[in-house]
Amino acid sequence: MRRLLLALPFALLPLAIAHAADEHDHDHDHEHGSLGAHEHGVGRLNAALDGQTLELELESPAMNLVGFEHVASTEADKTKVAAARAQLEKPLVLFSLPAAAGCKVVSQELESPLFGDKPQADDHDDDEADKGGHEHHHDHSEIHAHYQFNCTAPGALKTLDLANIFNTFPATQKIQVQLISASGQQGTEVTAKAASLKF
Template sequence: MRRLLLALPFALLPLAIAQAAEVHDHEHEHGSLGAHEHGVGRLNAVLDGLALELELESPAMNLVGFEHAPSTDTDKAKVAAARAQLEQPLVLFSLPKAAGCVVAKQELQSPLFGDKPDANEHDDDDDHDADAKAADGHEHHHEHSEIHAHYQLTCAKPDVLKTLDLSQIFKTFPATVKIQVQLISPSGQQGVEATAQAATLKF
């Protein structure tokens, strides 16, 4: 059952790409779906009782416009601005004030933030790059930097959360073309693909 649900967003992709092609001429990205793909983010959203958990993963390119370690003042300013925006989940996810949601915990991770993605990572990046390509090239490699944001919120009135509105994410980070969402709520689990034109999801 779970495999079927997880496959659902991918079944919708050909139609979505065809519809978006006119607007987004750069929608010719190819490669494995669910992997690192520019313009595509991933979101897991779980509403369970008073708890709302949101986990957003995105290529850094979608959020700051590059994937290398920031070296210039301009790059550093872009990273700082993106981080500041990601530190405001109530705004970013357009959560209604009536729901009374407060942030219980949040965690932002990215090589661009100077974080070490793995506690076992060597300090010598060159050595690690060689190791990463040889061992697990799909994880932690610097040419494909990811930004990972994890939020745990407590909502006093979760019944108010009828929908999840992602429109602010698309406005804040316009290089994000679509977000593949796994949504789990009291009504069940669903796989949905959100775009700027269809940014509101039902819990």
């Protein structure tokens, strides 16, 4: 399922961000400010259109989507997390995919410590290290959403409009996008004022 998206870092400009299969390395990169550094207000979107298959992978600091990064303990925080998750569970609306493209969700996967996801085995090792004085690991919660669509008329996908993401999650200031489609490859940055790009 992630074959197309994993090809992005090798195919695109240095702006490309790998979603590593090994979550430890992914988090480790965030901690040390490398290419995929965690930055409030900035989200990342990998998009690949191959034939009738469209894959979208959105990664964002939790701060952009819910306004905080700690595990929700109050009812107000739990309500914000539930509301953000509900929005993320409607990708056809969130990404404004045109009805003419006939896109149907084949699979979707939402991951975040805020959703109660259990840490990976490698994360447990980091927890042990945190007890040794490295407190920064849990200060950067992210939300990852991966979607796969089957589009019966992919030719109708002329643009990818991210305006609804900015409208739904106003703390998101910009999104770094890496896109592969039949017309080529591109890496660009979109903002609320210029929220769409061509496939």
